[in-house]
Structure formats: structure tokens, C-alpha cells
Amino acid sequence: MTCDLCDEKASVFLTQIVDGQMQKVNLCETCAQAKGVTDPTGFALADLLLGVGEEDEKKDDLELGGDDTSVSAPSIAAETADLDESITCQSCGFTHAQFKKAGRLGCSKCYQIFGSGLDSLLKAMHKGTHHIGKVPSRHQAVVEQRDELENLRMQLEDAVTREAFEDAASLRDQILKLEAEMAQLHSEQRTNPPANITS
Amino acid sequence: MRQGTSHGDIVVTSRIRLARNLVDHAFPGWGRKQENEATLRVIQSTVESLPQLENAFSRHLNKLTAIQKQALVERHMISREHAARAAGSAAVMNQAQSISIMINEEDHLRMQSIQPGLALRESYRILNEIDTDLEQSLEFAFDKQLGFLTACPTNLGTGLRASAMLHLPALMLSDQVNQVIQAVNKIGLAVRGLYGEGTEALGNLFQVSNQTTLGDRELEIIARLQKVIEQIVNHEKNARQKLLSDNTTTLCDQVGRAFALLRHAHVMPSKEALNLISMLRLGVDLKFFPSEFVVALESLLMEIQPAHLQIRADRKLPTQERDEMRSQIIRDRLKTLPKPNISNALQSLDQGSTHPTEE
Numbered sequence: 001m002t003c004d005l006c007d008e009k010a011s012v013f014l015t016q017i018v019d020g021q022m023q024k025v026n027l028c029e030t031c032a033q034a035k036g037v038t039d040p041t042g043f044a045l046a047d048l049l050l051g052v053g054e055e056d057e058k059k060d061d062l063e064l065g066g067d068d069t070s071v072s073a074p075s076i077a078a079e080t081a082d083l084d085e086s087i088t089c090q091s092c093g094f095t096h097a098q099f100k101k102a103g104r105l106g107c108s109k110c111y112q113i114f115g116s117g118l119d120s121l122l123k124a125m126h127k128g129t130h131h132i133g134k135v136p137s138r139h140q141a142v143v144e145q146r147d148e149l150e151n152l153r154m155q156l157e158d159a160v161t162r163e164a165f166e167d168a169a170s171l172r173d174q175i176l177k178l179e180a181e182m183a184q185l186h187s188e189q190r191t192n193p194p195a196n197i198t199s
Numbered sequence: 200m201r202q203g204t205s206h207g208d209i210v211v212t213s214r215i216r217l218a219r220n221l222v223d224h225a226f227p228g229w230g231r232k233q234e235n236e237a238t239l240r241v242i243q244s245t246v247e248s249l250p251q252l253e254n255a256f257s258r259h260l261n262k263l264t265a266i267q268k269q270a271l272v273e274r275h276m277i278s279r280e281h282a283a284r285a286a287g288s289a290a291v292m293n294q295a296q297s298i299s300i301m302i303n304e305e306d307h308l309r310m311q312s313i314q315p316g317l318a319l320r321e322s323y324r325i326l327n328e329i330d331t332d333l334e335q336s337l338e339f340a341f342d343k344q345l346g347f348l349t350a351c352p353t354n355l356g357t358g359l360r361a362s363a364m365l366h367l368p369a370l371m372l373s374d375q376v377n378q379v380i381q382a383v384n385k386i387g388l389a390v391r392g393l394y395g396e397g398t399e400a401l402g403n404l405f406q407v408s409n410q411t412t413l414g415d416r417e418l419e420i421i422a423r424l425q426k427v428i429e430q431i432v433n434h435e436k437n438a439r440q441k442l443l444s445d446n447t448t449t450l451c452d453q454v455g456r457a458f459a460l461l462r463h464a465h466v467m468p469s470k471e472a473l474n475l476i477s478m479l480r481l482g483v484d485l486k487f488f489p490s491e492f493v494v495a496l497e498s499l500l501m502e503i504q505p506a507h508l509q510i511r512a513d514r515k516l517p518t519q520e521r522d523e524m525r526s527q528i529i530r531d532r533l534k535t536l537p538k539p540n541i542s543n544a545l546q547s548l549d550q551g552s553t554h555p556t557e558e
Contacts, residue, residue, distance in 0.1 A: 092225045104305070106229035108222055108340030108348040115345070118352060122345075125353060127387070128414020131346025133357040134327075136334045139341050146343065 003028035089113045145182050152178065208484040208493070209432045211364040211404070212313050214275070215322040215421075217330055218349045218358035219308040220340045226350040227288070227303040235287035235303050242302050245336050246291050251329055252300075256292050261285040266515070269506035275313065277301055298325065305350050306358075308333070317428060319361055319421045327417075346413060356413030361424050364393060365431060368403040368481040369438035372453065373446075376400070379431060387411055388427055402473035402500070407431065443485060443548050447541075454482040454539050462533055466519070467526035472503050479533075486547050487539040495532050502528055 001010040003026060010026035087096045090113070094106025099114060111118075122129045135143050152175045159168040220226060224238045239259075247257055260268065260281070268282040277290050281304040292299035301309040312326040333339075340348040346356035354360075370376045380390045389410045392400030407428060409420050442450045457478035461467075480496050482488050501507060503525045509516050512524065 091223075092229060094229060102228070104228055104350045105226065105352075107225045108220055108342075111342060111345060111348055121352060122355070122413060126356065126411040126413035130344055131342075131356045131413055133346060133359075133416045134330075136339050136341050137331070138334065138338065139343070143343055 001026050003031050005031040087113055141185060142182070145178060145185070149175065149178055149182070208480075209366055209435050210317040210428060211366055212275075212315055213318045213322050213363045214311055214313045214361070215319065215326050216309060216311040216360040216362075217326055218306040218347065218354045218360075219310070219330065219333070219337075220306050220348055220350070222338050222340045224307065226305075227307065228305060228350055230287075232287055238307055239287055239289055239302055242307060242337065243289055243291070245333060246300050246302065246308075249329060249332055251298060251325075251332075252291060252293055254294055256290075256294070258290055259286070260288045260290065266506050266509050270504075270510055273504040273506050274501065278304060278309070280304060281309075298329070300329075306354070317363060317425070317432075319363065319425055320418075323361070323417065323421055354412050357415070357417050357420065359412055359417050359420055360408055361421050362406050362408030363424070363428050365405050365407060365428065365435070366403055366477065366480065367405055367431070367435050368477050369442050370435050371400070371403045372442060372449065373438050375434070375438060376405075379434060383407060383427060383431070386423070386427060388424065401470055403477040404473075439481070439485060440548070443544065447545070450485075451539070451541055453478045454485075454487050457482065458536070458539055461529050462536065463530075464526050466522045467503075467529060468518075468522050469503065469505060469525065472525055472529065473500070476500060476503075479536075482539055482544075485544050487541065487544045488536060492533075492536060499529060499532055502532075 001013070002008065003010045005027065008028035008030065010028050012027040012029065012032040014025040014027070088094065089106055089110045091109035092107040094110050096114060096117075099105060099110075105111065105114065119129060152171055156168055156171040156175065159165075159171055221238060221241070224230065224241075225234050227235055227238075230238065243257065246252060247255060263271075265282075268277065271277045271290060272279055272282050274296060276292050276296060276299045278301065281288065281290065281301045284303070288301070288303040290299065290301055297314060298310070298312050300311075310326060310329060312322040312329075314322045314325075342348055347354075347358040349355055349358055367376060367379075370379060383390050387410050389408050391406045391408075393402065393404040393406055407424065409424055412420075415423075457475040460471075461475050461479060476496055476499060479488070480493070483490060483492050483496065502511075505521055508521050508524050508528075512520075516524065
């Protein structure tokens, strides 16, 4: 096979599938490098290919030693390809490009920034995309309140649809009361900071 | 050193691991040196004050030699990744070495609880208490949707890795291990050989663990793993009976060779030792040898590991010397081991000779 750009022997073979159309490109080492094809951070094409292949392999391998499977960086690149590359976590300075490269995040706040792009990755990786297990006690009250609030709002919507305006009024009052409680709890938690918050 | 009590001739140990991180601190892989050291200070004092970790062994990793860290890896107290770290990371473990907490590994906290035999629920109970105690003084990064937040998305949610170490010599000898592995993979669990490079599983030891951590409750993950392990244990038991009845010669040959080499060799490489000890262990389980040798075999597996040997010798040893020292220890430990008693083993054929595993 010869390189599509010059006539040297090709050693880098790329296949790109965009909107159902398949494109194949053969490049030699030199042209590949010139086109930035060997740059890991910018190379979504090979990442895509590698990501698909590696995932299947890992299932059959008897992996040895080591504690955990760490998700392959290429598959993250594939799944988050449409996320804006310039996004940076305000808290720690971690960028999307670094996430693609390392397969890991910089701090817990990163999840708020990169979270939206993770959905398909999580679907592929886990049993579900919503946590139903243990909740730390600090959060327990808040989680219960949020669930209750959502529940009341749904009931309110339903009451309005049914034109049961007395029920709706009562529900609205409950919602207001709960929102006030939540604001109270929130400000309480802020004035009793735990060991690790230094500010 | 912790002596394993042997319920589980097939399930060697059960392990529960939880991953936790603090809010407002960068994850260890991204944090700069000072940040990691600051995080370490906050966490270490809290961990050391836990009642479960009274008189704990607690060290910064840069205060341990490479061999000492390797020995901790061999004892499953820290991971290989953790052993590669130095300043800004620490390891804390209780005297019994049943609880160990890695500070600033991939996550700020990786805590684990290990118990002999099949004891996943008990291990979880112990670790869950520690987790709840810690969260009173440390604010863990948690999201309502994603659960506990971890450096790598593979650990999100429960942050739980439940695993058990299984000894599967009969399934290996009868070439059924790959089938079992593929079946287990289909359920979403992972199987790994415990030692060595490449695809060989040394010592016929396998680790079975959950792959997913998000979308299930902790006890559901554990129940699913438990069920699968019980099935694998049954397969192994059946394979052992079959070997005894249909492949007696092969079995006697394997056990006999293990006996001869371990009792008489003067140079014993690590790989070979693991495989031969596995056969000897099978021999004990099938009553070729008296059951009192289980303890010796279990502690041998640890004593012959490379870092353990070098600590014992109090110096670095090249491979040849380690192989000689290893064979010496083995010969000493097994000098009262009698020849394999084949008729004794065959007698137990109809009774289902292996001990039942308990929870």
C-alpha cells in the first residue's frame, strides 16, 4: 500500500466513518506525523478505532496483577468527542484534552464541568447512570428533601391539569415550606464546616 | 503475620475496597506536591484516630524502602500503583492486617477490609463502619446523581470493589477455566490471574470481582458476586471429584511431582514454587496429605515471595540466591510432610472430600 500523499510505503492506515460514509486514508510515517496524526491529544480518528478494538480485547484477557480496570483513554476520547475541547475546570484547571489523555479527572468539581459529556460513557461502563447506594449522612437529609420536592412538584402539575385547584394550592404551600426548610439546612451546613474545608 | 484460618480451601480470601475523595482538594494524580501533602495531613490524623486502627502501622511512603513497599504489595496491603508513590502518599493498616487504608493512591482514600474464606458481607460490614466514622470528620465528594466522586469514572457511585481470591487447580487441570471466565464475564464480573505476566495464571489463583460500581446498591453488588463465587466453587469441587475418579493417574502424577520437587530441589524459582505449592495444596484438600499442612502451605506462599525473602535476609538478593533461599525455606517447612497417600485420597471419593466453604 502506498501513502496517499506521497508515494512512499504506507504504515499508518486510517478509517473514518462520518454519517454512515466510510473514508479510508493510508499514510506513511512522515506524512502521518506532518498531519499531526501521531499527536495523541488531537487525534480523534485513531482514538475511535483503538477504543472499539481495545474494549473487546479486555473482556477475553486474563488480566494479571493490578487492582482495577481503568477505563481506556481512547474510549473516553470516543465517547466525549463532541464536548468542547477548551473547557477547563475552574477549581483545578483540568482540561478536556487532559481528560481524554489520562482517562481520569482532576478534582470532584470537574464532574460538574465535564459531566454532560460523560453520560454515554457511563452507560457503557456501568449498570446504570444514577447512584442508588449509600449516601453520606451529611447529604442524606438534602437528598431526601430534594426527592420530596420533586414529588410535590409533580403532584402540583398533576393537580393543575385535573383542575383540582384546592389541592394545587395546598401543594404549593407545602412546596414553599419545604423550600424554606432546605434553605435553612443549607445555611446551617455552611456555618459548620468539616475538617477539610480550609476557607 | 496474619495466619489465615482455612475455611475455604477454594475461597482463599474475600476483600472489600471503597474509594473516597475529599471535596475542595485535587485528586492525587492531578494535585501538585504541596496540595497532596496538605490533603495527606488532613486525612492521616483522622484515619489514625479511628478505634479500629489503634496501634496501627502508619507510614508515609517516602519513608519506606522499595523492598518494604514491595512486601506490602505481596501481602495485599497496598496496590502496585501505591508502591510506586513516595512523598504525599501514605499507608495505614491495623495489626491484624485485615484493614488497610491507602492515602493518596488514585483517590484520596482507598480503604480495604480482607477476611479469610468467603466473607464478603462481614468484610463490608467492617469497612462500612469505618467509612461512616470517617465521614463524620471528613467531607466526602458526593453527587446525588453520580454518587461518590472518584478520580476515574469507573469507580463512580458506590466506589466499591468487592473481590475474592479463588484457588482453582482442578478447573485448570481439566482445561475448564476459560469457560468459567467467559461465563463470569457475561454477568459483568471480572476474573484475573493473581500473579505473573502474560496470560498464565500462576498458582492457579484467580481474583473474581465486580466491574461496575454505579447503578447498584452495595449489598446487591456483593450478593451477585457471592452467588457467582458459590457457583464457581461448586464447579471446582465437581472438577476435583472428576479428577479423582476419572483422571487418577494425572492427579497422582501432579501431586507426586509437586511433592518430590518441593521436598528435594535446591533451586526453586518463584513461578515454579507457586504452581507446585498449588498442587500440594490440592493434594492436602483431597486427603493425599494430612490436613495439618494447610497452615504451612498458606504461610509458605507469603514467605517465598521475593520481597519477603529479602527482608528475611536483610539485604537485596539476586535471583539465583533468592531461588536457593526459597528452596531452603520450603524444604524446612515441609520436612515432615509424608509421601502422598493415594489410597487415602481414593477412599474419600464417594463422600465429597473437600471441606465446605462457609460465609
